Amino acid sequence: MTSTEVNSVQPAVDPEKDATVGADPKIVKHSHDADEALKAVLEAGGQAITIDDETNRRLLRTIDWHMMPLMCVVYMMNYLDKTTLSYASVMGLKEDLHLVGDNYQWLGSLFYFGYLAWEYPTGQLLQRMPLGKYSAVWIILWGAVLSCFAAVHNFSGAVAIRFMLGVSEAAVTPGFALLTSQWWTKREQGSRTNIWFSFNGTAQIVGGLVAYGIAVGSRKHGSLIEPWKVVFLANGLFTIALGVLFFFYIPDNQLNARWLSKEDRIKAVERVRVNQQGIGNKSFKWYQFKEAFTDPITWAFVGYSVFSQIPNGGISNFFSQLIVGFGYTAEQSLLYGTPGGAVQIVALILSGYLGDYYGQRLLFSSGGVIAALVGMILIIALPVDNHVGRLIGYYLFPACATSFVALLSMISTNVAGYTKKTTVAALYLISYCVGNLIGPHTFRPKDAPRYVPAVIVIVVCFGVCLADLALIWWWYRRENRRKARIRAQPGYVKLENQEFLDLTDRENHEFEYAL
Known part of the structure; x- marks a missing residue:
């Protein structure tokens, strides 16, 4: 990283937007529009700070080792907890809760009704509240809600739990996107986002193995409670423990990181100056909110999120039953679903590394969508008795996450202005909910076990996604x-110090979009 300097602030150029403030540092310090990063630099004396390459590498290693492991494990549980329903569906849950007709499909959707209801409010609270602490509280609450599913004995109780689980998990993904934009440079953000999101794949492996172990163990040795209840309790209690650890360990920003020295805290702020975004601003700015809605690229993000998550909403709730439809037993479906997680891990890490290395995140991430498209075509086109070939087709599906994650990382990288960033992130994840709400209902009971119409819908959605990615790249x-x-x-x-003035990506002409 090249050396950077802290300079004086130029006079105001737009009082309405208050993009910059007067030259007096005291005015800057107390301005509600000054980013936390600028305030910290001024409080440190406003002296020039030089960060050599060795210091930058040392800081990056420290940040990676203190932030990434816990973020990765929490995100693994984020995926595992909402897909526990799929494992439980072939472990007796349907029979015990007396689910009939499309009850199961609605349970799959209700998680996203809760997520949808709370996504925008939680996005605004993420801007106003201490980021690390706010995220931790919701991790603890989602673990508690998931544990309560073990006490459910009918459909109405399951409805309430699934809805509240969606509410409690709504803060996790946007919170992690903000943490990534806050701690890592543009060049580093793509690979870091792909790494913590790749733990969705790890969750699929771990979840399948745990569920298979519980199912087999219960069949051979019996259990005091139903096997599917054990899965919910184990996942929920472990999530609560992670939330407590997250509360005490993950800082709200660089300035209160206990594992950084006072000098390194300022340097950790300075090293992200290149992002042209700062590290956070607590003030809600109406002009940035409006810009989020008038920026055409916002709606390209929204469109991609909807069409990419229709397939995800269907497969994530029905993959166990889909594998049974390939000709395998319920127990085998728990075990045979795990390689799909490995495919997702490899696809995400590889596309993240190549995308950052060549500066072409969108290009390399689109390969995952193409692979998933091929997999769905295999499921439709291969003969019914070709169990292995159709299973391989399913294994290619999880690679589709690469482009969803690439766009999520681009909200961190390419959307500047803290109010605008939180608004676009909320819209992206609200659209994620809409797609996931639709997805389970493409898998209709009358189409079981092959679900051909649902697979055709998925193929069409992936075609639309590829066109959307091309549009975003061109823009x-x-x-x-x-x-x-x-x-x-x-x-x-x-303008001097404009990197820390909380300007949007459109009004800051020094801001360059990552591809």
Whole structure:
């Protein structure tokens, strides 16, 4: 990382937006529009800070080792906890809760009704509340809610638990996206987002093995309570323990990280200056909120999220039953679903590394969608008695996560202005809910066990997703060229310290979009 300097702040240029404030550092310090990063730099004396390459590498290693492991395990449980229903569906849950007709499909959807209801409010609270502590509280609550599923004995009780589980998990993904944008540089964010999201694949492996072990153990030796209840209790209690650890260990930002020295805290802020985003701003800004809705790329993100999650909503709730439809037993479906998790891990880490290395996240992430599309075609096209070939088709499906995660990381990287970022993240995840609400209902009971119409819907959705990715790539290239022309104009002047002034990506002409 090249050396950076802290300079004086230029006079105000737009009082309405208050993008910059007066030259007096005291005014900057107390301005509600100054980013936390700028306040910290001024409080440190406003002296030039130089970060050499060795110091930058040391700080990056420290941040990675203190943040990533816990984020990864929590995100593993985030996926495992909401898909526990799929494992339980072939372990006696349907019979014990007397589910009939489309009851099971509605249980799959109700999680996303809760997520949808709370996503925007929690996005705003993530901006206003201490980020680490707020996220930790919701991790603890979601573990408690999941544990309560073991006490459910009818459909109405399951409805309430699934809805509240969606509410309690709504803060996790947007919170992690904000943490990633806060702690890592643009060049580092893609691979880090892919790493913690890849633990969805780890969850699929761990969840399948645990469920299989519980099912086999209960069949051979019996159990005091139903096997599916054991799965809910084990996952829920472990999540509560993780939430407590997260509360005391993950800081709200660089400035209160107990595992960094006072000097390193300022350096950790300075190293992300290149992002042109700062580390957080507690003030809600209406102009940024409006810009989020008028920016065309926001709606390209929303469209991708809906169409990519219709397949996910169906498969994540029906993969065990789909594998049974390939000709395997219920117990085998628990075990044979696990390799799909390994495919997702490899796809995410590989696309994240190559995308960051070549500066083409969208290009490399689209490969995962193509692989998943091929897999769905195999499921439809291969003969019914070709169990292995159709199972391999299913194993290719989890690779589709690469592009969803790439766009999630681009909210961290390419959306600037803290109010705008939290708004776009909320819209992206609200759309995620809409897609996941629709998905389970494409798997209709009358189409079992092959679910051919559902698989056709998935194929069409992936085609739309590829077109959407191409549009986003073209738009960002065009915008980067437009900004380059503006910077090349003779009268163009770069504002001092504008990296930490909480400007949006559209109003900051120094901001370049990652591809």
